[in-house]
Amino acid sequence: MWGIELQRDSEVPLKRQLYMALSERILNGTIQAGEALPSTRGLAQELKISRNTVVEAYDMLAVEGFILNRPGSVTRVAEGLILEKQTPPAESPRDGRPAPVPLLADFRTGHPDLRLFPRYLWQQLLKRTLQEMPDAHLGYTGPQGLPRLREEIAAHLLRSKGLSANPEDIFITAGATHALNLVADLLYEEGKPICTEDPCNRGMLQTLLNKGYPVNPIPVDKLGVQTEYLQDRPSCAVYVTPSHQFPLGGVLPASRRTALIRYAREQSSYIVEDDYDSEFRYYGDPVAPLYAMDPERVIHIGTFSKVLIPALRIGYVILPGKLHQRWRGLRTHSDVQNPPFEQAVLAEFLHSRKFDRHIRTVKKHYGERRQALLTALKAHFGDTWRVWGDASGLHLAVQFPGMKFDEAFVKHCISHGIRVTPVEYHCIHKGNHVDKLLFGYGHLEPEDIVKGVAMFHEVVMRFQGE
Amino acid sequence: MWGIELQRDSEVPLKRQLYMALSERILNGTIQAGEALPSTRGLAQELKISRNTVVEAYDMLAVEGFILNRPGSVTRVAEGLILEKQTPPAESPRDGRPAPVPLLADFRTGHPDLRLFPRYLWQQLLKRTLQEMPDAHLGYTGPQGLPRLREEIAAHLLRSKGLSANPEDIFITAGATHALNLVADLLYEEGKPICTEDPCNRGMLQTLLNKGYPVNPIPVDKLGVQTEYLQDRPSCAVYVTPSHQFPLGGVLPASRRTALIRYAREQSSYIVEDDYDSEFRYYGDPVAPLYAMDPERVIHIGTFSKVLIPALRIGYVILPGKLHQRWRGLRTHSDVQNPPFEQAVLAEFLHSRKFDRHIRTVKKHYGERRQALLTALKAHFGDTWRVWGDASGLHLAVQFPGMKFDEAFVKHCISHGIRVTPVEYHCIHKGNHVDKLLFGYGHLEPEDIVKGVAMFHEVVMRFQGE
Structure with missing residues (x-):
């Protein structure tokens, strides 16, 4: 009937198949508005399926308003359901680029180096962490991140870089890009550009450009961003990499650091410090973060993508108290929170000093x-x-x-x-x-x-x- | 000297403590510009620490430009580093709300229900998945999500809801809020509002409002969104919950479904279908997704937060081919990707039919x-x-x-x-x-x-x- 053919070996149940076949025919007009459907018994015999299957398919059609199923009367097709078939767009090659030459x-x-990640140790910590995780952590644990992880990050920042941060000011993110993404929304004010270093990581720059925020490039020399070019340029934020300028590698000297802070205070702007890889300093200790100079004006971004692995998707941002509430609102309504599993294991990894x-x-x-x-x-x-x-x-x-x-x-x-x-x-x-x-x-x-x-x-x- | 006191039992190394003490005093003017620092030997004796510790602290100060350390001449403090101390804002209570009455x-x-989550089984799958995970998955695995998971989601949608989707059109997200967050950026056109149901999940609405996008509310009755109110209202997208209207619970009838599709085609708009909990239908099968009616005009959002647990932070969106490239750009520069661990375990969970x-x-x-x-x-x-x-x-x-x-x-x-x-x-x-x-x-x-x-x-x- 109506060319319906059901597949008995499909994973799609027969009732669902019948529902799909009938609704498709109603939408394309093969079965017309007002037309009476055959009795459930009749259709069942026709299709060699159980009557119950037909009853269930009819129920599905009735719930969704394809058919009108009044007790004691014939089941009829509802009015006005015809939907013209659209020709799908010609299949274009999904990706226009030619197959790449293999990279030597x-x-x-x-x-x-992903091979240096201590997988076995991580697995063991994960197993224990998962066993001990309270049920409540499987639900919504809030936009700030697990307290235990924030405490361990604070402890690590102090012992590795002398950076003293309150765990209450630390907010977990899904990495540095995600942190900048939210920080930009947090700080952006209509009509005030965001200053960036030039050159500046192109991916991070794209994060700002995707939002349509105006960007004001500040030149960089061997020592880092040339703060003299900031003079008289108002901004809502200045995005910098003072510990190891990306990509040119300068360590921003104290005179420019103080100039940045003075600028931020005068302009009521913020300095966004991206500390993406300062753990890897080969002669001497990590450079001190700018954050220490003025925690009310510097927003510090850190990530575990480089020191551990990108797959963790864990970074953090240290925010002054007056921005906490708005951050929570932004995070809750953009991607809610990080998963707790990686957070809990990382906290343990930091706590045990295995991270160091x-x-x-x-x-x-x-x-x-x-x-x-x-x-x-x-x-x-x-x-x-x-x-x-x-x-x-x-x-x-x-x-x-x-x-x-x-x-x-x-x-x-x-x-x-x-x-x-x-x-x-x-x-x-x-x-x-x-x-x-x-x-x-x-x-x-x-x-x-x-x-x-x-x-x-x-x-x-x-x-x-x- | 200068009142410096080092703590020998601290986790912060002595050299870092000395660096912090000296840089702080340079910034606040206790040690003045041009002033000569004592010899490393002299300061070491004074503070009863090794000379090497002082050398390393001086190196740190020199790298960051606090002091000028020319060979053969006295070490002097650099010019212009004084930074006025800012009085931190008065500590305001972090949260103004009174302690809540315990909820009975x-x-x-x-x-x-988080207690219904099959934790032990999940742990076992996780262990195996982690052991078998290729190293490459610890790096960047792309903005679309693991192919294996996308295939398993497609298979599950077919067998549970008769929804036929190409795994290439499925994009993994960090849940439904995150999906809507990106979909809104993807579809928004200046001057065209986004239509939503009214009432509409307040959290999802806030996601749109946070972006400053204009929202056009469409009334809802017992059956769901009243499509007649869409007439002559242009929009870039219509956000709906046709399988189970949130919060009123209606199942959108076929006549309104076809009206939605016709509207989207006429207005070159998109229907964003949020299918947040249709797996839980107590009499009969899940309602069929609107997506099937026109995969070029309907963007389907699904999530595992309700059917499994919120902590997974996994949802998905099914997109027509012409939006793929822009989605990839948006995701890459907002939060990059989901972690692979939960994705891999969920794929296995779906594959084994333990999910069903x-x-x-x-x-x-x-x-x-x-x-x-x-x-x-x-x-x-x-x-x-x-x-x-x-x-x-x-x-x-x-x-x-x-x-x-x-x-x-x-x-x-x-x-x-x-x-x-x-x-x-x-x-x-x-x-x-x-x-x-x-x-x-x-x-x-x-x-x-x-x-x-x-x-x-x-x-x-x-x-x-x-």
């Missing part, structure tokens, strides 16, 4: 990789290059005076299986840093770095020859 | 609780009330004709340890639903429901007597 040397930035040990371990590895990179560059490029910035983090900014690293160069490299990032990629005003490249090394073994630099050298020579 | 009967809505079994189990419990609520209301209030909406979900909407449930009533209840929610709380235009209350029952044991209704009856009687 991938010096991408911002990726920690992990940092020492990976820092040793990353330091060796950095050294391997420097040695290989020296071997292939002699003295034609110099390092920018502090010996810290997961990437190296290198200047090759006289070179020009543009789109064509990047494409040339990619076509030979090598990925490097020009500093220009992160620049808002183009043209000031054309001779600088970024080499991410954290995720690569020393021997891969050595091979990669050799390949890179060849590719550069070939590019210059072309 | 909490009929809040939207909370599943879980739904059957909890539905049985929730059905009994709903029945207990109805029986208790009947026992105490006789025939003075009636149920609104379909027998589905985790809450009941009840009308008490002649009653007026206002702020004063809610306060009266709270002061007697009872929480109920007036439908008016979720209304945009006030005054149309003053005689209706919501009772959430999913998280309460039947005996608590019975006791709670008895208490509620007493409280109502007392309120009417006052």
Whole structure:
């Protein structure tokens, strides 16, 4: 009847199949408004299914108003349900890019070594944490994050960077991007731009641009953001990376730090300090956060994506008391909260000091990789290059005076299986840093770095020859 | 010297303490610009610490530009670093509300029973999943979510609701609020409002209001949103709950469903379908999603917060192909992605059909609780009330004709340890639903429901007597 064919081996129950077949035919007009449906007994016999299945399918149609099912009268199709079939848009290739050349040397930035993550230990902590987790933690635990984790983060910031923060001022986020995303909404005032460093992490910049917020770029030199350019430029916030400027690597000197604070006080603006990787400093201790200078004017953002793994999706922001209430409102109505599981395990990981040990371990590895990179560059490029910035983090900014690293160069490299990032990629005003490249090394073994630099050298020579 | 006292039993290393003490004194002017610091040997003797500790503290100060440390000359304090001390704002009580009366009967809505979550089974799946998880999943796995989970969700939607969706069109989110949050940004066009049902979940409404997007409320009756009011009202999106209107409970009839689709096609608008709890239908099968009628015009939002637990922070959205690319950009630059751990376990939970079994189990419990609520209301209030909406979900909407449930009533209840929610709380235009209350029952044991209704009856009687 009406060409209905039911599939007995499908996971979709027969009643649902019948409902779908009938509703589809009502919507496309095969079964017309006012038409009487066959009796449940009749249709059941026709389709060789149980009468009950037909009754249930009719019930579903009646509940949703496809048919009018009055006791004692014939079941009829409701009026006005015809829906013209739309031709679906022609299937376009989901992704227009050609299949990429396999990468032989991938010096991408911002990726920690995932193999160094202490998986077994994490699993054990997770097992225990899950067993001990109170039922209430499976529900809504609030937009601020688990108190235990906030306390452990405060303790860690104090012992590793001398940063003294009240756990009540710490708000857990789903990483640094998420933190900036909410901080921007928190601080933005109509008509006042957000100042950023230039160059500035392009992903973070995009977070601001996606919101349509005006961005005011402030130039960066070897030491970091050039605060003299802030003079007389009002803003609602200044987004900076003072411990290790991204991407150029400068450590912001005290004179500029105090200038930032003075600026924020005068302009009633805020300094948003992104401390994305200062744990990895290879000579000496982590640089002190700007936050300590004025906790009422500096909003400190930290993340566990680089020191542990991106998959955790845990970062944090330290906020002055007057912004707490609004943050809670913003977070609750944007993505509610982080899952508690990763939070609880991370709290335990911090508490047991396994985290401190992990940092020492990976820092040793990353330091060796950095050294391997420097040695290989020296071997292939002699003295034609110099390092920018502090010996810290997961990437190296290198200047090759006289070179020009543009789109064509990047494409040339990619076509030979090598990925490097020009500093220009992160620049808002183009043209000031054309001779600088970024080499991410954290995720690569020393021997891969050595091979990669050799390949890179060849590719550069070939590019210059072309 | 300068009143510096170091604490030997602190977790903050001595060098860091010394750095902090000196930088603080430089910033507040105790140690003045140009002043010479004592020799490392001298200060070490003075403070009874090793000379190396002083050297390291001086290094930290030099890196950050607090002091000028030229070889062969005296170490001097840099210029212009004085930062006026700001008096921190007077400590205001973090939260102005008085300590709440303990709740004896909490009929809040939207909370599943956390004790019904199969914790042990979940732990076992988690253990296995974590062991088998490839290293790459610890890094960035992309804004769309794990393919395995998207396939399992597609399979589940087909077998439970007959909804046929391509896993490529499914995007994992951190729950339904998060989905709406991004969908609103995705669809919003300057000058075109977003239509919502009225009443509409107040939290979801707040998500839209927080963005400053104009909202156009469309009235709701027993059957759901009254589509005739959409006529000639342009919008960029219409947010609806057709399977089980929140909060009034209507199942949207086919005639209004087709009207919605026709409207979206004519206005080039989108219908955003929030299917938050249709798994829990106590008589008959889940209502069919609107999505099936036009996958190019309907954006379907689902969540595991109610059918499993809120703590998972997993929901999903099904998007037409032409919106994929922009969604990826929005998600990447707002909170990047979900953690992979919960995703992988949920995929396994769905795959093993343990999820289907879980739904059957909890539905049985929730059905009994709903029945207990109805029986208790009947026992105490006789025939003075009636149920609104379909027998589905985790809450009941009840009308008490002649009653007026206002702020004063809610306060009266709270002061007697009872929480109920007036439908008016979720209304945009006030005054149309003053005689209706919501009772959430999913998280309460039947005996608590019975006791709670008895208490509620007493409280109502007392309120009417006052």
